Amino acid sequence: MQQALDILKKYWQHNTFRTPQEAVINTVLSGKDAFALMPTGGGKSVCFQVPALMQPGICVVISPLIALMRDQVQNLEKKGIKAISLAGSLSVDELSNLLDNCLHGNYKFVYLSPERLQAEWVAVRIKQLPVSLVAVDEAHCVSQWGHDFRPAYLKIADFKKMLPDVPFLALTASATQKVQQDIITHLGLKDPAVFKKSFYRENIAYMVFETEDKLYRIRQILTKHPEPSIIYVRNRRACHDMASQLTAMGYTATYYHGGLKEYEKEANMQLWLKDRAQIMVATNAFGMGIDKPNVKTVIHIQLPENIESYYQEAGRAGRNGKKAYAVLLVNKSDVQNARNQFINVLPDKDFLKKVYNKINAYLKIAYGEGTGKTYAFDFNEFCTRYGFNPVKTYNTLLFLDRQGVLTLTREFYQKVKMQFIISGREVLRYISLNPSDEPALLVLMRSYPGLFDMETAVNTVMIAKKAGIAEGALLGLLQKLQKKEIISLQLSGTDSSLIFNxxxxxxxxxxxxxxxxxxxxxxxxxxxxxxxRYAFDESHCKSRIILEYFDEQTDTDCGICSYCITKKANVVPADVVANAILSTLRTAPLGSRQLQEQLGFTSKDTLFALQLLLENEKISITPNNEYIII
Known part of the structure; x- marks a missing residue:
């Protein structure tokens, strides 16, 4: 394996492989199929990139993530390794030319989506390449029981039959036992060598705290642990808000989400990677290919969609092997909020039928036609015309995309981007001098309060409707404001496109x-x-809950999670806490947070004792939320 180690050191600057990288590499070099379950941070890409560089020919990498493909291609090219991606909206001629380049251009890696292989001529052309290895990334997508099923993965087995002598390597970072078996069966792997790395992270303390004041708890955590941190939030707006709040508190914070321009993403990323910003506030768009060893805390302030995603995001902490913390902050309202966000916006069969029929009517596609054609598609206008809920409609289109019925570009809400470049006071002065523009400007400011802080994508159909003007008139107003240097403005021809497959x-x-x-x-x-269950179960070790979810059994608690710490802590009797509170309140009225800080009891013990004192009419609460002795 000296050659493999030399390649690892030359291109990745590592002297040793992680378990089980070396064993996986040996297996595929011997020509055998393999399945590798390697939780986040395990270095899956090395398992196919190193053996591909050790032998002649091309490694074909099948992945559903365009951003990850682009990221890996760029990283390989920076290392001087020729790689190409067949992702994106390409015409048949463009795709054919790229495949010609693969054949004659000395490429080592070809990245493509499973949907691309559904075109038989593409699979045939790839068969003509000198393929040495096929890596199937995110292999859990082949299972209908996984969290990200994509039917196009089921076609990979047909592609495998076209390359009977080429080893296939299936890789995933998260899969239950049922999903693992599906991967081996549905990809048609032949007697594969199976490699599983434990999901147990002995240095990560999984902490769940129930709190009504999440910002206060975040402040406590970041002050106690001033090392690099990630805070995951729900949406783009929350990224900016949280980063601004933390900066105002004196922390160094930056942010990352899918709506940023590439140079903004890179600039913010470098601030954090080079420790010029302690905190990265991010949506789930952040994380692919990120390997910062010294992340001390990963904090989620809302419930994630599934354990798989949470495990991967939490696992970005503590990659240097030192103790780290994965913190989930919750309160009772989070459960309904999560159901509203993830469940109540799922389409049923009737809604699926409505959207599919209306798309065909909207784009004027006749029965028996449409295949292979690309259509400009105004998502906002479509939802407005038919009165569809945008989130539910997006989920419907996403479902049709994953079923291979159509392909959509995800550029929604980007037809118009704008930002005020003068102050709010100056905008109000402009309105007083131009009263005819008042309705539209007031609707804009009320609908998008962040317009003064950042460039924001604007739904012009909605704004025009609320302001009672035509969309064309609104666009004319925005262009006028741009000329007067009141706003910055970007206009694109459409907000998305649909390709019917x-x-x-x-x-x-x-x-x-x-x-x-x-x-x-x-x-x-x-x-x-x-x-x-993970968030609100108070009777089991948090680490064990995660392990058991992935069918990994253990009889031992981790000893460092929030449950284990609470279990080990000395239980303070409620009357002891209550008496301490009464003694402290004789000096001055105090809030619950001040009492907790002064007395050193847990939030749970403090609030329970306060509730007992209130019920027994020993204390009362003032309009300022301070407690006083009756």
Missing amino acids: EVREDVHTLSRVSKYLLRQNENKVNHLEAVI
Whole structure:
């Protein structure tokens, strides 16, 4: 394995392999199929990139994540290794030219999506390449029981039959026992060598804290642990808000989400990677390919969609082997909020039928036509015209995309981007001098309060409707404001496009995919319920809950999670806490947070004792939320 170590050192600057990288590499070099379950941070890409560089020919990498493909291609090119991605909206001619380049351009890696292989001519052309290895990343997508099922993965088995002598390596960071078996079966792996790395992270303390004041608890955590941290939030707006709040408190914070320009993402990333910003506030768009060893805390302030995602995001802490913390902050309202976000916006069969039929009407696609054509698609206008809930409609289109019925670009809400470049006071002065522009400007400011802080994507159909003007008139106003240097403005021709991958056949198409819709919805409900159990179960070790979710059994508690710490702590009798509170309140009225800080009891013990004192009419609470002795 000296050659493999030399390659590892030359391109990745590591002197040794992690377990089980070396064993996986030896297996595929011997020509055998392999399945590797390597939790986040395990270095999956090395398992196919090193053996590909050790032998002649091309490694084909199948992945559903365009951003990850782009990231890996860029990283390989920076190392001087030729790689190419076949992702994106490419015409047949463009794709054919790229495949010609693969054949004659000395490329070592070709990245493509499983949907790309559904075109038989593409699979045939790839068969003509000198393929030495096929790596199937995110292999859990082949299982209908996984958290991210994509039917196109089921076609990979046909592609494997076209390359009978080429080893296939299936890789995933998270899969239950049932999903693991599906991967081996549905990909058609031949007697594969199976490598599993334990999900147990002995240095990560999984902490769940129930709190009404999440910002205060975040401040406590970051002050106690001033090392690099990640805070995961729900949406782009929350990224900016949280980063601003933390900066105002004196912390160094930056942010990352899918709406940033590439140079902004890179600049913010470098601030954090080079420790010029302690905290990265991010949506789940952040994390692919990130390996910062000294992350001390990863904090989630809302319930995640599933345990798989949470485990991967939490696992970005403590990669240097030192003790680290994965913190989930919750309160009772989070459960309903999560159900509203993840479950109540799932389409049912009737809604699927409505959206599919209206898309065909909207784009004027006749029955039996449409296949292979690309259509400009205004998502905002479509939802407004038919009165569809945008989130539910997006989930419907995403489902049709994953079923291979159509392909959509995800550029929603980007038709118009704008930002005020003068102060709010100056905007109000402009309105007083131009009263005819007042309705639209007031609607804009009320609908998008962040317009003064950041460039924001604006739904012009909605704004025009609320302001009672035509969309064209609104666009004219925005262009006028741009010329007067009141706003910065970006206009793009449309907000998305749809590519139909098959002809319009209403009954046939919908009956074929609706069974997957029912299973998808059932899976999503089950996945969220598992998260809720993890968050609110107070009788089991948090680490064991995660391990058991992934079918990894253990009889030993971790000893460092929030449950284990509470169990080991000396139980303070409620009357002791209550008496201490009464003694302290004789000096001055105090809030619950001040009492907790002064007395050193846990939040749970403090609040329980306060509730007892209130019920027994020993104390009362003032309008300022301070407690006083009666």
